[in-house]
Amino acid sequence: MKPFTYHRASTLTDRPAGATIIAGGTNLLDLMKHEVMTPKALVDITALDLNRIEAHGDGLRIGALVRNSDLAADPVIRRDYPLLSRALLAGASGQLRNMATTGGNLMQRTRCPYFYDTRMPCNKREPGSGCAAIGGVNRNHAILGASPACIATYPGDMAVALRALDAEVEIESPAPRQVPLSEFYRLPADTPDVETVMRPGEIITAVLLPAPAGGQQRYRKVRDRASYAFALVSVAAIIGMENNRIAHAALAFGGVAAKPWRDPGAEALLIGQEPSDTLFGRAADLILQSAGGYGGNDFKIPLLRRTLIATLRDATGMEATA
Amino acid sequence: MQISLSVNGTSHELTLDPRTTLLDALRQHLGLTGTKKGCDHGQCGACTVLLDGRRVSACLTLACMVQDQPVTTIEGLGTPEALSPLQQQFLDHDGFQCGYCTPGQICSATAMLKEIAAGWPSHASADLTGPIALTHAEIAERMSGNLCRCAAYANIVDAIRQAAGAQGDAA
Numbered sequence: 001m002k003p004f005t006y007h008r009a010s011t012l013t014d015r016p017a018g019a020t021i022i023a024g025g026t027n028l029l030d031l032m033k034h035e036v037m038t039p040k041a042l043v044d045i046t047a048l049d050l051n052r053i054e055a056h057g058d059g060l061r062i063g064a065l066v067r068n069s070d071l072a073a074d075p076v077i078r079r080d081y082p083l084l085s086r087a088l089l090a091g092a093s094g095q096l097r098n099m100a101t102t103g104g105n106l107m108q109r110t111r112c113p114y115f116y117d118t119r120m121p122c123n124k125r126e127p128g129s130g131c132a133a134i135g136g137v138n139r140n141h142a143i144l145g146a147s148p149a150c151i152a153t154y155p156g157d158m159a160v161a162l163r164a165l166d167a168e169v170e171i172e173s174p175a176p177r178q179v180p181l182s183e184f185y186r187l188p189a190d191t192p193d194v195e196t197v198m199r200p201g202e203i204i205t206a207v208l209l210p211a212p213a214g215g216q217q218r219y220r221k222v223r224d225r226a227s228y229a230f231a232l233v234s235v236a237a238i239i240g241m242e243n244n245r246i247a248h249a250a251l252a253f254g255g256v257a258a259k260p261w262r263d264p265g266a267e268a269l270l271i272g273q274e275p276s277d278t279l280f281g282r283a284a285d286l287i288l289q290s291a292g293g294y295g296g297n298d299f300k301i302p303l304l305r306r307t308l309i310a311t312l313r314d315a316t317g318m319e320a321t322a
Numbered sequence: 323m324q325i326s327l328s329v330n331g332t333s334h335e336l337t338l339d340p341r342t343t344l345l346d347a348l349r350q351h352l353g354l355t356g357t358k359k360g361c362d363h364g365q366c367g368a369c370t371v372l373l374d375g376r377r378v379s380a381c382l383t384l385a386c387m388v389q390d391q392p393v394t395t396i397e398g399l400g401t402p403e404a405l406s407p408l409q410q411q412f413l414d415h416d417g418f419q420c421g422y423c424t425p426g427q428i429c430s431a432t433a434m435l436k437e438i439a440a441g442w443p444s445h446a447s448a449d450l451t452g453p454i455a456l457t458h459a460e461i462a463e464r465m466s467g468n469l470c471r472c473a474a475y476a477n478i479v480d481a482i483r484q485a486a487g488a489q490g491d492a493a
Binding site for chain 2: 046069094
């Protein structure tokens, strides 16, 4: 790890210019040990009063320092936003969920092995150096929204649920704002080093949830082992049924792009329809029409299709038809 | 920088580089070598300690960030003369082979049983709000952050179930 100065912030603005924010540290310290990130100054924000879950209009305001384990276990989250609990519980380990925070989880970096290996080219880590994942080991890389500069995925689960839940990110800055999760992450294009809309000096203070969506909520995660692994593909689904027809659908996908993926066209296609495998297959076709593999991750295209169909069968109450 | 740490009920004043992890502070500066360094990247669980009673990875924790929180290590859970219930059950059930992961397993399980008592669900729980049965699947999921290279998992699960007073042989 490279040397850094350490400052413990006592207020939101008590942050030295240019200092990198640390809270849970589960990803940042790992990246610092690998010298992928080499901040000269750290500002520890864990003493700030950002660790409450409170009512906010018809929804909730989740403080940026609420730990993943506390959020997953919160009685109101479990009752009204079960998708969020499920996504959090599908991620990391008991130890890491106790450490990781809501804001930090949003800001976690990709787990692309070439991003982590400082001897390899990586446009995200070192703009202009190239992308070693294209033509390299890319089993866990993007099939949607990638670019010739970068095919890394956003690795998290929580943000995928938040995308389906239409959450917003509350940002403190000279110009405070609330950014819908749909606009928070950026696709790589030719600047994969720019991952979010966060500007220098800004800090996430909370995540805002709208009123509970109701319906059937599912988070289905497919990974290489049963626990404690990143998603190959994940599906967050909120489905409302009326008279055996789909009245409401929100679908977000993890492990397939540089951001939680969502396709309004596929959701619109489901609305008003009776659930069927044919219908679900058409929705998958729509989502995947622009999908492309890079060799090692070609399997994700049929895997996403099958995972979506299985999740929709479950959420719509269809009997599994083997 | 000057750092004060409270470990197993004792306060310590240390002069440490800000880069020092809680794991290195415990092992290198306080001589508490019960906490083990496995991967040093938060993946294996060998360094698990209790911070304010909650299990965390000491390797991904900066010592300077936890000065106001009490730390409990394996040395603080029991002594050879007075083992904690989990320590005793790991012995009785042969819950280890080489023993390297054992302090982390026991610290992790100690906190994990409290999480269950508090009603925290897991990925393996069928119901997010219902009672939690201490099944093999629940324990395996909740302990997935602790790897055992000797694969003593079957006996680790038995030891934890016994320590928790679980009855029967739920799948």
